[in-house]
Amino acid sequence: xxxxxxxxxxxxxxxxxxxxxxxxxxxxxxxxLIDAGALVVTTDAIVEGVHFLPDDPIDxxxxxxxxxNLSDLAAKGAAPLHYLLVLHWPHTRPAAQIAxxxxxxxxxxxxxxxxxxxxxxxxxxxxxxxxxTAFGRPLGPRTPARADAMDGDDVWLTGTVGxxxxxxxxxxxxxxxxxxxxxxxxxAHYRTPAPRTAFAAxxxxxxxxxxxxxxxxxxxxxxxxxxxxxxxxxxxAALPLSDAAAAWFAAQADRAAAMxxxxxxxxxxxxxxxxxxxxxxxxxxxxxxxxxxxxxxGHVATGAGVTAGGLAVWGHAxxxxx
Amino acid sequence: xxxxxxxxxxxxxxxxxxxxxxxxxxxxxxxxLIDAGALVVTTDAIVEGVHFLPDDPIDxxxxxxxxxNLSDLAAKGAAPLHYLLVLHWPHTRPAAQIAxxxxxxxxxxxxxxxxxxxxxxxxxxxxxxxxxTAFGRPLGPRTPARADAMDGDDVWLTGTVGxxxxxxxxxxxxxxxxxxxxxxxxxAHYRTPAPRTAFAAxxxxxxxxxxxxxxxxxxxxxxxxxxxxxxxxxxxAALPLSDAAAAWFAAQADRAAAMxxxxxxxxxxxxxxxxxxxxxxxxxxxxxxxxxxxxxxGHVATGAGVTAGGLAVWGHAxxxxx
Numbered sequence: 308x309x310x311x312x313x314x315x316x317x318x319x320x321x322x323x324x325x326x327x328x329x330x331x332x333x334x335x336x337x338x339x340l341i342d343a344g345a346l347v348v349t350t351d352a353i354v355e356g357v358h359f360l361p362d363d364p365i366d367x368x369x370x371x372x373x374x375x376n377l378s379d380l381a382a383k384g385a386a387p388l389h390y391l392l393v394l395h396w397p398h399t400r401p402a403a404q405i406a407x408x409x410x411x412x413x414x415x416x417x418x419x420x421x422x423x424x425x426x427x428x429x430x431x432x433x434x435x436x437x438x439x440t441a442f443g444r445p446l447g448p449r450t451p452a453r454a455d456a457m458d459g460d461d462v463w464l465t466g467t468v469g470x471x472x473x474x475x476x477x478x479x480x481x482x483x484x485x486x487x488x489x490x491x492x493x494x495a496h497y498r499t500p501a502p503r504t505a506f507a508a509x510x511x512x513x514x515x516x517x518x519x520x521x522x523x524x525x526x527x528x529x530x531x532x533x534x535x536x537x538x539x540x541x542x543x544a545a546l547p548l549s550d551a552a553a554a555w556f557a558a559q560a561d562r563a564a565a566m567x568x569x570x571x572x573x574x575x576x577x578x579x580x581x582x583x584x585x586x587x588x589x590x591x592x593x594x595x596x597x598x599x600x601x602x603x604x605g606h607v608a609t610g611a612g613v614t615a616g617g618l619a620v621w622g623h624a625x626x627x628x629x
Numbered sequence: 630x631x632x633x634x635x636x637x638x639x640x641x642x643x644x645x646x647x648x649x650x651x652x653x654x655x656x657x658x659x660x661x662l663i664d665a666g667a668l669v670v671t672t673d674a675i676v677e678g679v680h681f682l683p684d685d686p687i688d689x690x691x692x693x694x695x696x697x698n699l700s701d702l703a704a705k706g707a708a709p710l711h712y713l714l715v716l717h718w719p720h721t722r723p724a725a726q727i728a729x730x731x732x733x734x735x736x737x738x739x740x741x742x743x744x745x746x747x748x749x750x751x752x753x754x755x756x757x758x759x760x761x762t763a764f765g766r767p768l769g770p771r772t773p774a775r776a777d778a779m780d781g782d783d784v785w786l787t788g789t790v791g792x793x794x795x796x797x798x799x800x801x802x803x804x805x806x807x808x809x810x811x812x813x814x815x816x817a818h819y820r821t822p823a824p825r826t827a828f829a830a831x832x833x834x835x836x837x838x839x840x841x842x843x844x845x846x847x848x849x850x851x852x853x854x855x856x857x858x859x860x861x862x863x864x865x866a867a868l869p870l871s872d873a874a875a876a877w878f879a880a881q882a883d884r885a886a887a888m889x890x891x892x893x894x895x896x897x898x899x900x901x902x903x904x905x906x907x908x909x910x911x912x913x914x915x916x917x918x919x920x921x922x923x924x925x926x927g928h929v930a931t932g933a934g935v936t937a938g939g940l941a942v943w944g945h946a947x948x949x950x951x
Contacts, residue, residue, distance in 0.1 A: 352715045426672055442670075
């Protein structure tokens, strides 16, 4: 459990043998299918001091917990339906904060069209932890897996890269000089990432392989490469940066190291996916319809792994304390 | 969050308004329904130092986490299908224990006929916490709710009462003089309760209201009474005790206080349910078929609340440290 690499090995060794249902996809995917109506199910937990900071506003903690799961659904081409909430609430945190926590969920339920289905609450001597299990309706006959990339596909990315990592750096006071507006935008991306729910239908229709970027773009792209047994060739010059990230990048002395950080930073919650070149026009039109930035960042070739010019592939998320 | 009563009030106030799907049952039930194929879904978390002891064998921790959820499914008349696992693993606990943890799950998957579907793992600075979300297949056209008790129903209980509470007392060294066999049986009940999966079909066929007993028989019976707007009249002399619990009870000076503890102790994981008197013979035959003790412990009347002779109704679980 000490590093992400160990964690994956432990899952493969100990838990994958238990996941014998076809819909579990050998625990190699971000969501599971249940054959009762092809419901898409995903679960992700966030823990105080690991995925969010103790002084993050409590409503944004609730929103982040929900949104990281909605991000998984969107990357699987599914529309949110319902979610379960398991809340481990510290003895030491005022119960009065629960109202703000619920208010954050209420806003996001309305924004993303899903409703709470049930859950469990536990008073804990440990840190605040929020586990969400989300259920989605597939928007097409296919639910894109990590394993579905094909030689010759384009590689696409929604939104931008590195804002989550920079938002954490802002919150930790180590981002350097940034305008107040840029700092606020980055911190907001870290606290309340934007799940690409509105793009899920296009993913369902056009994507071959797809997953959400939570542990860094390059490391997550490497997971697609491994599952699909292909080589993802990314163009580092094509990686899209937000205005705030571009301003940060321009101020860095070591540009190569800076781009490594952006391309491997956690908490992006964008979608990286592959699709056939024939889908280019349709994908760009679908993104334009909803005002979503969509960038072709590379292509799929025969071989293995991910390359992006000279960028390093870290393979794990940048998180608090790492 | 400081007491179970506060928790229920907080849920009713803050989270029930979010649970607008009919299948969420206003967060007043133990499982949720999804209309995609009428899958039964439940989630429960167990936390080190709250629901189990730090030195409990790790395989039994895994089994308990799964079984408390399978108990919910059985009480809803559903057969286990799949489950999701979210594991908050302390930095300080050896990763080598994961193998034993998984072995416990593997045994129970085989015993209860379900498979792992997915999940999430997080290294945490806090206590070990295991969250399971379980999915079940309804075994009949109805999924018994807490709210379905009817005036004139019998009230039934599977198994016995108080063994979980006594098992914790054994583990904490405060159970008094017990034979080694009795002490071992009680500790085993606390660590690895027996979900009544084999009785789920009878529940689906005959029960009106049903729920599993996790927070104490009388408090849980009171939840059925409140949801169904009826009065549950229980006969304290009818409450079934295991041989071990009977031996403990016989040694207590204050019998009334002792019976209060048994009837309000947590971690029973039996099923309390109501059914029409016409179903008596069929229920007893179904229980006899699988060697399950089944006891008629009272009846449903008009009115409100639960009464059991002079027994107190605590309304919350006996847990570690309470």
